[in-house]
Amino acid sequence: MSTRENILGRVRDALKRKVSPQDTASIDAHIAAHPLGMQPLRDWEPELRFRARAEALASTVEKVASLQSVPGAVARYLVVNNLPTGGICWPSLRKLDWIGAGLGMEDRPARGDDLVGVTGCFCAVAETGTLMFLSGPDTPAAASLLPETHIAIVEAARIVPFMEDAWALLRAERGSLPRAVNFVSGPSRTADIEQTVTMGAHGPYRVHIILVG
Amino acid sequence: MRVALFVTCLADLMKPGVAFAAIRLLEHGGCTVEVPQAQTCCGQPAYNSGDRATAIALARKVLDEFEGFDYVVAPSGSCGGMVRAHYPELFRDDPATLKRIEGLASRTYELTDFLVNVLKLESVPGDFKGTVTYHDSCSGLRELNVKAQPRALLALLPGVTLTEMNEAETCCGFGGTFSLKFGEVSTQLADNKCGHACATGADAIVGGDLGCLLNIEGRLRRRGDLKSQVLHIAEVLAGETEG
Amino acid sequence: MELRSNEFKARAAANLGNEKLQKGLGLIKVKAVVNRANAVAEFGDFETLREAGKEIRNRALADLDLYLERFEREATARGAVVHWAENASEACRIVVDIAKQNGVKTAAKSKSMVSEEVGLNDALIEAGIEPIETDLGEYILQINDAEPPSHIVMPVIHKTAEDVADLFHAKHGTPRKTDPAALTREAREILRPKFLSADMGVSGANFLIAETGSTLIVTNEGNGRLCTTLPRLHVAITGIEKVVATLEDVSTLLRLLPRSATGQAITNYVSLHTGPKRLEETDGPQQFHIVLVDNGRSKLLAGEMREMLRCIRCGACMNHCPVYQAVGGHAYGWVYPGPMGNILTPSYVGLENAVALPNAATMCNQCGVVCPVKIPLPDLMRKLREEQMVRGLKPWTERAGLALWGWAAQRPALYALGTRIAVRFMKWLGGSEKLIHRLPLASGWSDGRDFPAPAGRTFRELYKERRT
Secondary structure (H helix, E strand, C coil): CCHHHHHHHHHHHHCCCCCCCCCCHHHHHHHHHCCCCCCCCCCCCHHHHHHHHHHHCCCEEEEECCHHHHHHHHHHHHHHCCCCCEEEECHHHCCCCCHHHCCEEECCCCCCCCCEEEECCCEEECCCCEEEEECCCCCCHHHHCCCCEEEEEEEHHHEECCHHHHHHHHHHHCCCCCCEEEEECCCCEECCCCCCCEECCCCCCEEEEEEEC | CEEEECCCHHHHHCCHHHHHHHHHHHHHCCCEEECCCCCCCCCHHHHHCCCHHHHHHHHHHHHHHHCCCCEEEECCHHHHHHHHHHHHHHCCCCHHHHHHHHHHHHCEEEHHHHHHHCCCCCCCCCCCCEEEEEECCHHHHHHHCCCHHHHHHHCCCCCEEECCCCCCCCCCCCCCCHHHHCHHHHHHHHHHHHHHHHHCCCCEEEECCHHHHHHHHHHHHHCCCCCCEEEEHHHHHHCCCCC | CCCCHHHHHHHHHHHHCCHHHHHHHHHHHHCHHHHHHHHHHHHCCHHHHHHHHHHHHHHHHHCHHHHHHHHHHHHHHCCCEEEEECCHHHHHHHHHHHHHHCCCCEEEECCCHHHHHHCHHHHHHHCCCEEEECCHHHHHHHHCCCCCCCCCCCCCCCCCHHHHHHHHHHHHCCCCCCCHHHHHHHHHHHHHHHHHHCCEEEECCCEEECCCCEEEEEECCCHHHHHHHCCCEEEEEEEHHHEECCHHHHHHHHHHHHHHHHCCCCCCEEEEECCCCCCCCCCCCCEEEEEEECCCHHHHHHCCCHHHHHCCCCCHHHHCCHHHHHHCCHHHCCCCCHHHHHHHHHHHHCHHHCCCHHHCCCCCCHHHHHCCCCCCHHHHHHHHHHHHHHCCCCCHHHHHHHHHHHHHHCCHHHHHHHHHHHHHHHHHHHCCCCEECCCCCCHHHHCCCCEECCCCCCHHHHHHHHHC
16 A cells, blocks of 8 residues: 555544545535635725735835836936846746836846846735736746845726735636745845844845826 | 622631631622531542542532522532532532523522622622732633623722732642642742742732632742732632631 | 654654744744634634635545546646655655656755655755755755754744755855845845756645546745746646635635734745646646655544544644644654644554654643634544553553542542542642642642642532531
8 A cells, every 4th residue: 555545544534434435525515615714804905905005014015007107117216216227027028118217127047137127917806905926928927036026017997905816816817836936025024033124035025006097 | 688608718728817807798698508517529630630530420419409599609619610600510410400401500609609690799898908919710700701800890899909810810839739730840830930920019819719819828938928918809809807 | 855753752842942943933923823813803704714624624535536537637638747646755856757757957946835744855865866845944954954944834943044044145145134125135046046947846835626627725925926837847746635626616725724824814926736738838848747645644534533634734733732832843753843744644553653743732721722624623632542541651650540539530439538638648748838849749830839738628528517
């Protein structure tokens, strides 16, 4: 008998199953229905909640009218904060007019020494002020992780109230999960030394969110 | 109404005045108080030490002695919690006894809980004057939800000012046999409690469980504090602080 | 990790006088406990959320075999390789074999308690593979001669910034600095190239999702994301009990876990991994292995400790435990300290190897009321005490004392006589001070306390007199 069979056998014994059940209806039904669990009271408007929460988690947020205004907003943010005006962006954003805004954005995979990374996102979750990223050829995961500054572009219309709404959107639009789903809530941080919260542990030191819409 | 006093073994041995104070308060509230004479212990020391057989034997004894009363009242959240929260578990495989035990459990109260929620006392006979701070004993607080009751009763005494200590809900480190087995750790926790209590500057540290109170007083005295009083809530409310 | 749980009593007592440790532990009360309380209050109906969390974990455990098989099927369909490990040595062998087959020289690790439990680092080192702990706390411990963690969420809670300053200065050869932000930056700069060059990333999994075959990790630092994104291999090692049914179920649990652990509404990063790198992706591991470890868990499922398997490893029980707050995690002598450890350690390593732990609690139930999945921790400790009694694992003095007292307590006349003698003796011991400085047979009590002597007569004696 393999280890797998031994372990599952002991689990079945513990659960007092006489035979290995062919009938998995009990769990299939629950998974198929995937009922909602407990959500907090929703007494807020999603976009306002998202902004307030994201800012409370030390992200910065601004809003622009359209995608065409994004490169200008990125340029202003970088200049005002005395940050480099070049970096990498998701391939999905290569068509934006970065050069016109005075920026040098390369649509290549992130390297360890890249300082600025610009990404979109799949959607955002209002409850916790969280960005949701799906990995893919045009939306690589490392772009939101390796650079010290992460700028994320979020369509205001894609702010959903709860994480469960994000799963519903994912099921509807993609059907299945990509390799990596990353929820990001502010800059990377640690409190390991004397429980003192410190930004920029291994990921970005700062996260800037540009809402579009 | 006929109320049986569950004296508790610690009051019986160490502070008889607490039991007399409890009787005085219950009679003040109009109860006919009886004290079953064969009572010894609720069995919690055995239960928490893993001696289930002895715990069951003592629970049966308590059941036989206390079953016939309208209510059973104990000046202790620990013993009250043993009956209410743990006795039913001891008889989970004995449906006939379980039914009786559940009846007993539902009629068993910690003293302050009974005074406030059953008797709905609006006055108490005591005349204590001074500032007090209240230690919330773990069993009473977390098994019986005793928190507001003692404070409501203290508020009936015009001469009493309650000053809350920090970490009032944190364990004093007694824990029954824990205080013997892990004396150093237990002493440290008692010391923390004394520190918080003394920082209030209260004249008396008051609580509802003698186990905790002896532990706190024991540490206070070793720290050299011979002045601060350590009193059971029944003594403060009844005015019988001697005994 | 070396098992030292039977030394609990001595190590706990020693730690009471360790000033640095006490400074770190003191922060738990003013930070972790306060932060949790604020987060719970801000959420609203946290009690209903706890109940929901308990139900979700119970549902998964009630059909654990089916959920594990479903998880395996979904994960495999996405290209992950699922391995099953009976025990610690098998788990290590599986990971070492994967590493060897793929020519791995270095492995970047994010925090995993199961990897501590099975002793993975030692196994990797023995096989010539260098493990690199990348969680800041775990990294500090690793460069301090592989010191064990003292908390499951805050592994270096026992260290001060000064300690870390000395350690970094000595090990990195850099100018000494004490600012936590500067120390964090230094670790980041040292670890970044190691992430980039590591052949393998090792992570744990906070949850396994049966619906999608995904592993889920929560981190704040981002090291978990780096370990699972950059190296060409990703190995996730976790316990079989971590499975939950659906993405919705895990969403509910994610409202409980960070609030209970650190008082956060959500951790900085929540990452789900479903299979290896897909076609045309520019990052992600080429292979994704998931090692499901039993190591005693199926045995727990069969017994009275089953409820312990609901545990989601938040650490709230230890943060709120007065004993843990006083003695720290190392005293518990194994991977899991505090109330959860009082149950898991004897369950996994044998009751006889952790005799003190189920008794090392005052039963105050502070742990039980904060547990996000409502594990009745004191009740489980008590059941282990019962097992100790049955198996004769308690000292004879305790057994004899209990037997004598229990025997007497069932004989009222004898008990009355005995107590009358006892209180008179104690009155005499108390003398004019009315304080007993040394209790016979109970020196543990009186080493640090003076017992207030009784007045010399029992209540029942006095009551009989007054009523007649």
